[in-house]
Every structure is written in C-alpha cells, then in structure tokens.
Amino acid sequence: MTGRVPVVIGGGGPVGLAAAVELGRRGVACLVVEPRTAVSHARPRCKTINVRSMEHLRRWGIADRLRAEAPLPVSWSQDVVFCTSLAGRELSRFTGVLGLSPDGDRFAELGQQAPQYVLEELLRATVAGLPACTLATGWRVDTVEQDGAGVRVGLLDEAGGRREVDAEYLIGCDGPRSTVREQIGARYEGGQALRPNFGMVFEAPGLWEHVRHGPAVHYWIINPEAPALMGPIDRDGTWWIIALGVDRESGERETRRIIDAAAGRPVEARVLSTDPWTARMQLADRMRVGRVFLAGDAAHLNPPFGGHGLNTGLGDAVDIGWKLAAVLGGWAGPALLDSYEAERRPIQRRVIAEATANMAVLSTELLAANLDDADAAGEAARAAAGDRIQATKHAEFHSLELVLDAGLEGSPIVAQGAGTRLPHLWLAPGRSLYDTLGPGYTVLVLGEADPGPLERAARDRGVPLTVLDLRGHGVRGRFAAGLVLVRPDQHIAWQGDEAPPADVIDLVRGA
Ligand SMILES: Cc1cc2nc3c(=O)[nH]c(=O)nc-3n(C[C@H](O)[C@H](O)[C@H](O)COP(=O)(O)OP(=O)(O)OC[C@H]3O[C@@H](n4cnc5c(N)ncnc54)[C@H](O)[C@@H]3O)c2cc1C
Structure with missing residues (x-):
C-alpha cells in the first residue's frame, strides 16, 4: 500500500468492486480501499440485479456464479403481488417483472433477485482472483490532493494509522457520505422524500403456510395497519420488509406489530436487523475534478423503487473502468475521460426521474378502509384499487427501455446515429x-x-x-x-x- 499505483478506488462496495473488476480484467493495477473488513448481511438493500448488470457479470464470467449463490432462483417467481396482507386478499398482480422472463433475443441474461451482500461477496472473491487488484480492508480515504502529474491519497486505519498512496487516477466509490466527493469540492444537489421508511430483515419459518398468493418477488401490502413492501430473501423463512412512512423510533417500537399486520395474522418471527432510510433524489454537481472521478452512490442517489441505484452505479463503474484502462494503456486521448460525465449524467438524471415517478404511488397511496370486506362495496373497492395499481405501477416493474436502451446519443465519442447498446442476438x-x-x-x-x-x-x-x-x-x-x-x-x-x-x-x- 505504498508507492505508486495506476488507480486507487475509494470504497469497496458493489460499485468500487465492479470498477476494480473492469480494470483488473484489463490488466490495470488498482488498489481498492474499504473500511469494512467483512460484508454485512444486516442490510440486504438491493435485491433487483437487472438484466444489464447481469450482462456485465456475464462478460466478467461470473453471471452463473451469482445465480448459483443467489438464495432464490429466477424460476422461483417472476411476479409482483399487491394484496391486503400475505394472508389477505389479492388486489392485483404483475407478471414477467424486472427482466426475470425471457424475451427472445432482447438480452443475453435474465435479471436476478439476490440480496446485495451476495453480489458484494462474489465481487470481493472476483477481485481477490485478479492479480492486478488489491483490496485493502480496514482502511478509508481521508484526504485527496492532486496536481497535473497525479493524485496523492491519504489513508487512515481504525487505529488512526496513516499512509499515503500516489496514483494516476482516483475513483470515489465511497457511497452517499463520500469523503472523495467532499475532498474534491463537489456536492450533491437535489432533494429528499418527505416520509421516512423502516426496513427490517426477519425470520419467520412458519409464515409461508399463510401466504395465499403463491410465490412472488415482492408483496405490496395495502393495509392501513402496515402499508409496506416485502419479499422473501430465501425459501426457508427469511424475509425483508419496508414499512412505508414509518420512522426509526416507531419502527423499533412496533417491529412485531408491523410484521403481524403485513402477514395478516400473528406469526412467530424474530427480527434479525433493522434499517431506517429516507429516499433521496440527488446528483453531484460534477462527477470529475482533474484526475478524480465519482461513481455510484457517491455521485447520485435515487429512490429504490424500480431497483436502479446499484445497477446505475455498476454502469458508471464499467464506463470509467474501460476508459481509464484505455488511457493508461496509451491508446486513448483525453476526450475519452471527458466523455464519462457526458455519457453517464443523462442516464443518472433519467433514473432519478423515473425512480421518483415510481415513488409517487406506494402502498400508502392505495389504502381504502374496506379492501378486505366480503361485501359488494369491498369488491368494488378492490376492483378500483386493482385498476389504479395497473395504471400507476406497470412502468416500475417493466422498465427494460430504461435498463437496456439508455443510449449515448450526444456523447462526444460516438458518431452521429450511433450510441445505442448493440442489438443482442x-x-x-x-x-x-x-x-x-x-x-x-x-x-x-x-x-x-x-x-x-x-x-x-x-x-x-x-x-x-x-x-x-x-x-x-x-x-x-x-x-x-x-x-x-x-x-x-x-x-x-x-x-x-x-x-x-x-x-x-x-x-x-x-x-
Ligand atoms: C431499501 C433499499 C433498496 C435498494 N434496492 C436496490 C435495488 O433493488 N437495486 C439497485 O440497483 N439498487 C438498490 N438500492 C441502492 C443500492 O443499495 C445502492 O445504490 C448501492 O449500495 C450503491 O453502491 P456503492 O458501491 O455506490 O455505495 P455503498 O454500497 O454505499 O458502498 C460504499 C462503500 O464505501 C465505503 N466507504 C465509506 N467511506 C469511505 C472512505 N472514506 N474511504 C473508503 N471507503 C469508504 C463503505 O464502507 C462502503 O463499502 C437500494 C437501496 C435501498 C436503501
């Protein structure tokens, strides 16, 4: 960790690790600096690994490994269900969601549902197998100084130990509270949602017996007692749930009540972890200063509805990865690096806009007092809710135009009439x-x-x-x-x- 390395990557979350894989496979030496020694399972966060990310994993030779390690196979379900509770009534359903169903020649890989930690562990193992890459855990980026010749990155370990590394380039992949972003004087612009959310992971092995809707990847709970979104992490009774509009304090106090209400009946459950969060719609005012680039959550944040944050960050990592390798390989000019921001920002903006639109109607907006009633009025309320769900939520689960067809038209390094993803066959x-x-x-x-x-x-x-x-x-x-x-x-x-x-x-x- 001393001396000079072509690329330092600040942050070994999914995006930093992906950048390392892209560089390392091209033989470019890089040092990934990451404070966490192990990957935590407490916050599974990303579950939707989209078709485009899976195509990148295929190119890296690890798509099959991710599928082998994912607790739920794609064949398990391709449905999203809207219901009053797991044991309650179904209101509507989407099928073939999130790129989980084949579509002829359109793409090389189906999407995959897998907790974020499964992907991170796989990327760590992949980086460990690339001789050009070093993952330094237990260290964080503290300072960044640069001049025309290089970047000096000051690192700190937990005990306050200090090191300095010189690099040709630094990629800041150090997440929402990015030190790299702050050090280069860039800042987030944008806003945040008005309501908080409360995430949990819990174990309830007996819960499946009460699920009336069959397998699904999401169950949207339209229930005034606990408007929520939930899904299985595996087939053995581990679940994630997001209680919508619930703050940390009430969430911690009411974990069991929320789970029982979403289940539709009292269930044996053990909460494994909690994760309060608020959606943010933010974009760094710039993604590059000199030899330093920002990627992933360090550069942009979007509401998680639709499952785009990590996937967009992986797209950043691929883009900056091959371009830095080209420049360091000596066959590209400086405009290649300028194109990073020019190509990625329109996509990031579009993702933020679409994810924000997805957030406009959540379980909280679909509530009605009588959705579980057996009478004609209940029936009519369910039909109305079903129509509204189909009208407002379809785009969230069928977003392949955004995922696959975000082109690079207008990029300074593609010719007129080019820029789209190569048609797959x-x-x-x-x-x-x-x-x-x-x-x-x-x-x-x-x-x-x-x-x-x-x-x-x-x-x-x-x-x-x-x-x-x-x-x-x-x-x-x-x-x-x-x-x-x-x-x-x-x-x-x-x-x-x-x-x-x-x-x-x-x-x-x-x-
Ligand atoms: C509830 C929820 C659900 C989500 N679902 C999805 C989904 O289905 N699909 C999707 O695509 N996205 C989803 N996301 C978004 C996804 O979790 C993030 O976009 C993703 O984690 C971003 O990865 P990253 O590597 O950029 O940042 P992070 O995952 O935040 O990683 C940053 C890394 O930097 C390290 N770090 C921090 N400070 C420093 C420092 N000073 N020096 C060095 N390293 C540092 C951290 O330890 C961390 O490992 C979801 C988010 C939430 C909240």
Whole structure:
C-alpha cells in the first residue's frame, strides 16, 4: 500500500468492486480501499440485479456464479403481488417483472433477485482472483490532493494509522457520505422524500403456510395497519420488509406489530436487523475534478423503487473502468475521460426521474378502509384499487427501455446515429453475440463493405480491434448498417455501409 499505483478506488462496495473488476480484467493495477473488513448481511438493500448488470457479470464470467449463490432462483417467481396482507386478499398482480422472463433475443441474461451482500461477496472473491487488484480492508480515504502529474491519497486505519498512496487516477466509490466527493469540492444537489421508511430483515419459518398468493418477488401490502413492501430473501423463512412512512423510533417500537399486520395474522418471527432510510433524489454537481472521478452512490442517489441505484452505479463503474484502462494503456486521448460525465449524467438524471415517478404511488397511496370486506362495496373497492395499481405501477416493474436502451446519443465519442447498446442476438443456443466480442473494440462485418481501412487505422494507433465476420449468420436485417463498430462496453460507436475515414477511430478513442 505504498508507492505508486495506476488507480486507487475509494470504497469497496458493489460499485468500487465492479470498477476494480473492469480494470483488473484489463490488466490495470488498482488498489481498492474499504473500511469494512467483512460484508454485512444486516442490510440486504438491493435485491433487483437487472438484466444489464447481469450482462456485465456475464462478460466478467461470473453471471452463473451469482445465480448459483443467489438464495432464490429466477424460476422461483417472476411476479409482483399487491394484496391486503400475505394472508389477505389479492388486489392485483404483475407478471414477467424486472427482466426475470425471457424475451427472445432482447438480452443475453435474465435479471436476478439476490440480496446485495451476495453480489458484494462474489465481487470481493472476483477481485481477490485478479492479480492486478488489491483490496485493502480496514482502511478509508481521508484526504485527496492532486496536481497535473497525479493524485496523492491519504489513508487512515481504525487505529488512526496513516499512509499515503500516489496514483494516476482516483475513483470515489465511497457511497452517499463520500469523503472523495467532499475532498474534491463537489456536492450533491437535489432533494429528499418527505416520509421516512423502516426496513427490517426477519425470520419467520412458519409464515409461508399463510401466504395465499403463491410465490412472488415482492408483496405490496395495502393495509392501513402496515402499508409496506416485502419479499422473501430465501425459501426457508427469511424475509425483508419496508414499512412505508414509518420512522426509526416507531419502527423499533412496533417491529412485531408491523410484521403481524403485513402477514395478516400473528406469526412467530424474530427480527434479525433493522434499517431506517429516507429516499433521496440527488446528483453531484460534477462527477470529475482533474484526475478524480465519482461513481455510484457517491455521485447520485435515487429512490429504490424500480431497483436502479446499484445497477446505475455498476454502469458508471464499467464506463470509467474501460476508459481509464484505455488511457493508461496509451491508446486513448483525453476526450475519452471527458466523455464519462457526458455519457453517464443523462442516464443518472433519467433514473432519478423515473425512480421518483415510481415513488409517487406506494402502498400508502392505495389504502381504502374496506379492501378486505366480503361485501359488494369491498369488491368494488378492490376492483378500483386493482385498476389504479395497473395504471400507476406497470412502468416500475417493466422498465427494460430504461435498463437496456439508455443510449449515448450526444456523447462526444460516438458518431452521429450511433450510441445505442448493440442489438443482442443468440448465435446458437447459449451462445450470445456478446460472448464473441473482443475485449477492446469489435467491428461486425455484416455486408460487403471492407473493414480493412478501419483495421489499419486502429492498428496504426494501437487501438485493440477484433473483426467479427457475421456474414452467413443471416442477421444483417438486425443491424442498421453493414459495418458496426462496437465499444468495449457493447455500445455502438459508429456504423455505416462503407469503411469510415480514419478519423472515426480518433473520434471514438477520444483523441
Ligand atoms: C431499501 C433499499 C433498496 C435498494 N434496492 C436496490 C435495488 O433493488 N437495486 C439497485 O440497483 N439498487 C438498490 N438500492 C441502492 C443500492 O443499495 C445502492 O445504490 C448501492 O449500495 C450503491 O453502491 P456503492 O458501491 O455506490 O455505495 P455503498 O454500497 O454505499 O458502498 C460504499 C462503500 O464505501 C465505503 N466507504 C465509506 N467511506 C469511505 C472512505 N472514506 N474511504 C473508503 N471507503 C469508504 C463503505 O464502507 C462502503 O463499502 C437500494 C437501496 C435501498 C436503501
């Protein structure tokens, strides 16, 4: 932990670890500094690992491992249920939610429900297996100083021990209370929700016997006694619940009452941990100062409804990871690093807007006194609630346009008409087009145009380029042009029917 390292990553949560994987797989040495020695299971927080994150995990070779370690397989359920309680009446249901159902060629991986700690533990193990990466636990970033030549990062351990590390670049992935953000003089802008929420993890092995709605990944509890959102962590009786509009004090006092009300009857339950939180809609006023970048929750916060925070942070990590590797590898220009903020901020803004819209109608907004009544008025109230749920909540559970189609149009390093994620397709059962892309740029050859000039321009500039001849696969109709230049992150950088002028390679490498 002394001397000079190309990249220091402040924070070894999911986003910092993902950045380390992206860099380490490209052979770039990095030091991840993380105060927590072990990953805690007390706050499972993220459960929705979306389709796009799973595509990145597939590229890293660990998607199958995450599925093997996730306590609930995808086959377990793809439903979200709205009900008056687990033992009460169903009001509405969404199926094929959160990218958990196949959709032809649209993506290379289904989403996965898994507690955040399962992903973090897997990423820690992956980082440990990459010779270029070092994870230094028990240390935190304390100070950041930089000049044109590098960044000096001051580290502190729990006992007050001090070290200094010099780096070419620093990525601040140190979460909502980011020291790195503060040290570079950036600040969050935005607001927060008016109501608090109270999360819990509890064990109730007998609860399944009373669930009237079958398996689901979420149960939204529309019940004046405990408006909540809950779901199973595993099939053995461990559950998470978020009591909506409940503050820390009343939550701690009423844990058992909340669980019984959501269950719809008294149940044997043991609370394992509690987690009070308030939704925030915040974006750092900048994501980069000189050689220091912000990623993940250090740069943006959104309400968790829809399951986007960690997934967006993973997208940041991938973006800054391959770009820093390119610059340190000597084949990219400075505009590549400028494009990080230009490409990520529109996506972060959109995520904050959509997650905020998802928060507009929660269980608390759907309450009615007679939803459990057996009479005609109860029936009518349930029908009205069901209609409102379908009208207001569909987008939250079917958000693949946001997850997959957030393009990079307007980026300074993609050509006009490019920037979207490469259309996915299966070349053979289990063999994704994405599996055949190179680690750098890839040019797909779909028609008669000669990729030779592009290859020569790349070779002259030291840009890694793989040529992938897809003629004969009958897939030309799936693409807008006969030559498609794909970036290391599977986005289209340029496309055309004739080999482009050499300056296209300069544009996409930020020279
Ligand atoms: C109830 C809830 C549910 C959620 N559900 C989802 C979901 O379904 N899907 C989703 O995508 N997201 C979800 N999220 C959001 C998700 O939890 C966060 O977006 C995610 O944890 C962000 O990861 P991160 O690595 O950026 O930050 P963190 O997870 O906060 O990690 C930051 C790391 O930095 C370390 N650190 C702190 N200070 C320093 C320092 N000075 N130096 C070095 N290291 C430091 C911390 O110890 C920590 O390990 C949810 C959030 C909540 C509250």
